[in-house]
Amino acid sequence: MPGGRLSQEDRRLIAAGLAGGLGYADIARQLHRPTSTVSREVTRNGGPGRYRADLAQAATAVRSRRRAPRPKRTENPCGADEHGRSEVLLAEFSSQFAALFAQTGMPKMASAVLARLYAADSGSLTAAELVAHLRVSPATVSAAVGHLEEQSLIRRDRDPGSRRDRYFIDESAWYRATLVSAQANERLAAKARDGADALGSATPAGLRLLGMSEYLERVGLDMVRSAERWRAQLAN
Structure with a gap:
């Protein structure tokens, strides 16, 4: 209804209208919505040339979760936290999640x-x-958080009211990590170009290095563009 939240079907119709060359006013009339609703929806999700219904729906879901009020603390059975989750459940999930991180090449303790x-x-x-939680030594934790900080996946701050460090993860973590990865690709691409010049760009090794350089440069650019687009959407 007018003034209500856009549904996934509404977003599909917006995407179809844009693809068909319709203006915001025409699309709004089809949806029985104000033109401002359509223009605001498209602007905050990439603009007319980049609007995608599935990505817009996902971004809206993320924003809704971020704005959701914190549930009130309630009484729970012994051994459970304020949401009724046991330490065993949290430990099992963390272990399985860590194993998946490790499969990407991340060190085992950093994954944990x-x-x-x-x-x-x-x-x-x-x-x-x-x-x-992890039943390891302070030195082991120190090495793990050092790796994660290098990748910009976590940040460090002082624990309020004490001299202890506290480690944080936030919604920008993977944005920062993507930029770090793109910068690493850029350095590899530059070194591959240098290698091609040194070995001869017309030689088999030189051609191989030039191909590597071009691939990493283009993939790195795509990574940065995608990360910037998602960051802009989540900031709205």
Whole structure:
């Protein structure tokens, strides 16, 4: 209804209208919505040339979860947290999530720390809390968080009211990590170009290095553009 939230079907009709060359006013009339609703929806989700119904729906869901009020603290059975989840459940999920991170090439303990931070409602833990949860030494945690900080997947801040460090993960973590990865690709591409010049760009090795350089440059650009687009959508 006019003034209500757009549905997934509404977004499909908007995308179809844009693809068909319709203006905002024409699309709005089809949806029985104000023109401003359509223009605002398209602008915040990439503009007329980049609007996609599925991505717009996903971005809206993320924004809705981010704005959702924190549930009130309630009484729960012994051994469960305020949401009724047991420590066993959290540990099992964290272990499975960590295994998937490790399969991407991330070090095992860095994977365990990152998974545990994702499982924490606050998105943050102190080094002492990580030591207790993961049952490892402080030195092991220190090495793991050092790796994650290098990848920009977590950030460090001082725990309020104490001198302890607290480690945080937020919605921008994968945006920052994507930029770090793109920068690494750029350095590899530059070194591959240097290698082609040194070995001879017309030689088999030189041609191979030039192909590697071109691929990494283009993929890196695509990564940055995609990350910037998603960051803009989530910021709206």
